[in-house]
Amino acid sequence: MENILNNLNTFLSDLNVFYRKLQNYHWNIKGKDFFVVHPKLEEYYTEINSQIDEIAEHILALGGQPLGTLKDYLNITKIIEAENKKIDSTLVYNELIKDYTKMLQDVKNIKNVADEEEEHKTSAMMDNIIENYTSKIWMLKQNLE
Ligand SMILES: [Fe+2]
Numbered sequence: 267m268e269n270i271l272n273n274l275n276t277f278l279s280d281l282n283v284f285y286r287k288l289q290n291y292h293w294n295i296k297g298k299d300f301f302v303v304h305p306k307l308e309e310y311y312t313e314i315n316s317q318i319d320e321i322a323e324h325i326l327a328l329g330g331q332p333l334g335t336l337k338d339y340l341n342i343t344k345i346i347e348a349e350n351k352k353i354d355s356t357l358v359y360n361e362l363i364k365d366y367t368k369m370l371q372d373v374k375n376i377k378n379v380a381d382e383e384e385e386h387k388t389s390a391m392m393d394n395i396i397e398n399y400t401s402k403i404w405m406l407k408q409n410l411e
Contacts, residue, residue, distance in 0.1 A: 273372070275332065285311050320391070
């Protein structure tokens with residue numbers, strides 16, 4: 267169980283930093299497709315925000331303690347924060363493909379560990395997120411072609 271809880275807290279850290287990154291991009295996106303990308307980024311961070319709550323409360327349900335400070339998140343995360351400057355959509359899409367791919371790998375790993383320990387709810391939750399991120403990565407790639 268310790269292993270699952272640590273992995274879930276790492277994922278929670280990634281989600282929190284990714285949330286901030288998505289909203290930073292939402293603010294700083296520029297270009298002719300602004301009217302498409304600006305609301306799309308809001309849709310993405312709103313979804314990430316509900317995953318943050320879901321994962322934190324699941325950690326509590328398993329008897330763990332969810333990390334709740336930005337300091338912890340930044341110490342742990344592998345997500346690289348966005349800069350405070352204007353950005354165009356191609357760079358944003360490429361960055362999001364990288365981040366969703368990184369997180370997908372971690373989520374698959376959490377599922378494998380959960381399956382080994384017969385922690386079925388964690389495993390089932392990861393299925394939804396795997397489905398979600400896999401389709402995000404596909405759509406983001408389609409969009410770049
Ligand atoms: Fe906004």
